[in-house]
Amino acid sequence: MNNKYTLIKPIIFLISLTLLLVTTGSSVMAQQNTFNYNQYADNLTPVNPAYSLLDKAGSINVLGRRQFVGIQGAPTSLLMSLSLPIESINASAGVFVVNDKFAVENQTEINAFFAKAIQLTGETYLSVSINAGIRNYVANYSTLDPSDPTFSNDVRETKPNIGFGVMFYGENYYIGVSVPELSFRNLGTASVLQANYLRSHYYFSAAFISKINDDINFKPATLVSALSGSKAIFNFSGTFYLKNTFGVGANYNTKKQLAGILSVNVSNFKVGYSYEFGTSSNNFGGFNNATNEVSLSYRFGKTGQNKLL
Template sequence: MKIKYILALAGFCFIQLKVNAQQTTNYSQYGSVVTPINTAGSFLTKEAQINVIGRYQWVDLEGAPTAYRLAASMPLGKSDMRIGLNVKHENVGVEKLGEALAFVGKEVRLADKDYLALSVGAGVSYYNGNFSQLSSTDPMFNNDLRETEGMLSASLMYYRPDKFYAGISLPRLTFSKIGIGSTSLNYDVSTLYHFTAGAIFPLGADFDLKPATLISYAKNVDLQGDLSALIYLKKAFGLGANVRTEGEMAALASLFIKNLNIGLGYQFATSNSALSRTFNNNTYEFSLTYRFGKGFGGLL
């Protein structure tokens, strides 16, 4: 029991460092699942679509971080507008945090094959810290936290269907940041900014190259950059890799089966840090995308 308490205390200290850094978890399959990061990316398909992503870190440790995302969108009739939902939930030890946001978007044709999409949304973020579960005697863990905060989002995407896309997004702007919400929050999630881009390059009759990048910024947090690339065979099966500026890499796989796209990721740290020597810091990730109607006509 004493060892478990020490591990919990160490995990608690590490968790607090991550929370204070105000940077939530990004996922390595952003090149295949765009909407959770940029809701205007939902216009990359004309059909209704559902995305599910799960991440599991430190799988051998009790209370290890887990994260889940759900994104869904659909067109409004035959108009050039879409509506959708973005939901995120993370568990880190005794802490739970997440967001739920509804959005609406509109696309504008700029040229014969080029489009611009704009999306705006509103929702709520929440944070629960059940610190009293760690110890009933240590005063450090006496106070639990329960906090919610309203939030807004905005996203912009320039794209050519089945060719390329580039977009910027502000996925989280809390009410307190614009002066209409509570300013006494102990858990103050900073405003995030994302830039993401991707493209498809044919490599002969049977192969395609799909590179993508994601750059994330939040106040008082180091700029985080990701670069990934997958090579697809007959637009059905892809293998690739992801590299992150924080010293992490990931192996990626993608499989298309009619209306379903299955994605897998295995992320690992390349640096020999004290944390990676103590715990298994590898992360397992899966994604499922179901596209209604005619299904996947391309790789975007």
């Protein structure tokens, strides 16, 4: 009975905290979006650094995302992370870098993080993380139309950043909440009048591995993201893994976008690709309207078997 309540209490706490964060972040119905990507289930460290403790190996991860192929100034994102285990104290440390570009806007953020886990039962852990760094935001509005006084003032800001994360996990599941970016500006929404409006990001994430047979595993996952002053975005994905090597899956989000996901996990390397397109009449389109996403991961140290979670 004690073990049962030990498991239930952290889950209730995380879900309650998530509902509070999402409710707070959705209080104003502005049309803004947090940073979202389809391969989130395998690249969560920049969203919640507490996730880094799920793997006893070190890892280097790179993810690139580009929307509207062939269109100048289209949104692009580059995500990089490095995680190093500190096994003696059941902790990890590392860095992550995020760069977002949209038209004349460019934002780069660099954070260092530290995460520590405590063992709740034989196979369940609760990890917490803190990250800190700087973010640089540049908007070259004057390049749009130098003759228009509305766009005469460029914006350049460098601000400190701090965030935290909490994750409850076991051998084949995780559930977590995080606020990795406090007072973070979202690309594509700034203006001269809103140049000082900095908003915070909130995330809820969860996934688990279900063994179908000796050769096939299935991983459902979800990522809920909310930006202060915006509606929350819900992502739902499912991936089938064949012999822990080949992955085939899909992701759908409440922006009415669907993505197919493929991955290959060989030795210490994992390569992933996703192709996202709209499913409603106002965002459905051809190749140029799609979003392409490529990821590459390398694990080192105590790698053991291929990492699925």
